[in-house]
Amino acid sequence: MxxxxxxxxxxxxxxxxxxxxxxxxxxxxxxxxxxxxxxxxxxxxxxxxxxxxxxxxxxxxxxxxxxxxxxxxxxxxxxxxxxxxxxxxxxxxxxxxxxxxxxxxxxxxxxxxxxxxxxxxxxxxxxxxxxxxxxxxxxxxxxxxxxxxxxFMPRGSMENHLFRRGSHIQPLSWGLRMKVALGAAKGLAFLHNAKTQVIYRDFKTSNILLDSDYNAKLSDFGLARDGPTGDRSHVSTRVMGTHGYAAPEYLVTGHLTAKSDIYSFGVVLLEIICGRRAIDKNKPSGEHNLVEWAKPYLTNKRRIFRVLDTRLQGQYSLNRVQKAAHLALHCLAKEPKSRPSMDEVVKRLEQLQEPGGTSGNAM
The missing domain is CATH 3.30.200.20 (Phosphorylase Kinase; domain 1)
Structure with missing residues (x-):
């Protein structure tokens, strides 16, 4: 090690x-x-x-x-x-x-x-x-x-880069956002594919830490659980995690699967695209819940720009934004079986990486 x-x-x-x-x-x-x-x-x-x-x-x-x-x-x-x-x-x-x-x-x-x-x-x-x-x-x-x-992760958490405001904080470029998303996805895929599967259970931007080159690393395994074994389809557990990120079926039944993590990944990907928190009571009525607010815009090519982080200032490929939005929607599918595996998420994010790499490029 x-x-x-x-x-x-x-x-x-x-x-x-x-x-x-x-x-x-x-x-x-x-x-x-x-x-x-x-x-x-x-x-x-x-x-x-x-x-x-x-x-x-x-x-x-x-x-x-x-x-x-x-x-x-x-x-x-x-x-x-x-x-x-x-x-x-x-x-x-x-x-x-x-x-x-x-x-x-x-x-x-x-x-x-x-x-x-x-x-x-x-x-x-x-x-x-x-x-x-x-x-x-x-x-x-x-x-x-x-x-x-x-x-020590010198660039702190993804949460700080997305949501903190101030003259000393530079917004992340679209390329860096996709780089971080890919790194975090690879971390989750590794956990899900382990011989003894691990369900992270608390995937969120504050648990994604960045090194000096903006490489993403998952932290805080306090809520992680071993996945189901044998012929079991899920793990029954007390509902834990962070409001706004937990999969709806997990909140209702307490049944935990790898698909629960994938829903959480969809929420985080949406935060990366929109620059908004999963839950924000300071937003106008009807916009408190990011998933509920953003979904109608993500399915319409002519309206998708309305939910994009304004700090991106148009510095992105609309085609790649649309593909990222479609991936987020796929991860947020109401039916767990309809969500992609983390391996598929990784493959789709690899296709959204900017040519020549993105390290060190904030806006």
Missing amino acids: GACWSNQIKSIWSSTTVNSSSEARNDINLSGSSSKVSSACTIPQQSSRSEGEILQSSNLKSFTFIELRASTRNFRPDSVLGQGGFGSVYKGWVDEHSLTATKPGSEHHLIFWYILVIQAEINYLGQLDHPNLVKLIGYCLEDEHRLLVYE
Whole structure:
């Protein structure tokens, strides 16, 4: 599970008091490095093993709490990158060669996530190896302290690029949006095609992180579940996730399938096209729900431009926009069986990539 870093590596971590038996929602956004990860591996079945047993059987680096405390300047407020239901996220530094925590100040860094409920993250990210999944580097399991160490993604989340406004924020070009969509799709396809299928269950823009070259990586596996096995068609589970992204059949029945993730992907693709949030109560009446508002426009070639992100300023191919919109509609099909597989989504997005690559081109 090697990763390619230069010099020292910056990190981020988080603290919490969540009950380990609960399925509390985690809305923390992690920002991490552009480390490249190679090849895939089999995802293990979730088990009833203790945190210590899970961690010790992984290939992750074990850090002491003293090391990580020093790396974040004693958890100083200016080291905090975010807050969420499972705790706070801090930035810190780790040496690239020894993977030991070091003093702040280097150019590259990691993520330290100080958290109590860690089994899901370890069961998945601790064993996964793919370029479009955020890299889990190590952990701290010491007394009451629970911390996870991730690679740092310098360009933050797709959510910030799409929805934050300000003179310092440059809107993403159409080409970069399609590049991010493809990377995220490849991450989901990898999970769905694993020997033990994984259903992500919380696919949204805040969980898509970007490295320095705008390569997308999925983060936050707190709600991930193993997919159905044998002759089972679904997994029955308590309904969890984020309002506006969950598939309608999952909300009604609690039946979880890979098609649930594909619906969520359709919502995110729509956000990428429109530059609007899935749910936005600040919009006029009738426009609060993005899917309900946008669908009628997406099916009409003459009206589709009315829902496009105005910040694109016409810098796009209408033909490619139409194809992306049709793909979003396909993913949002009411009947789960009518939705495409993630493999098909990847193939269709590959056809929408701009010639010559799109890295580093914001508008």
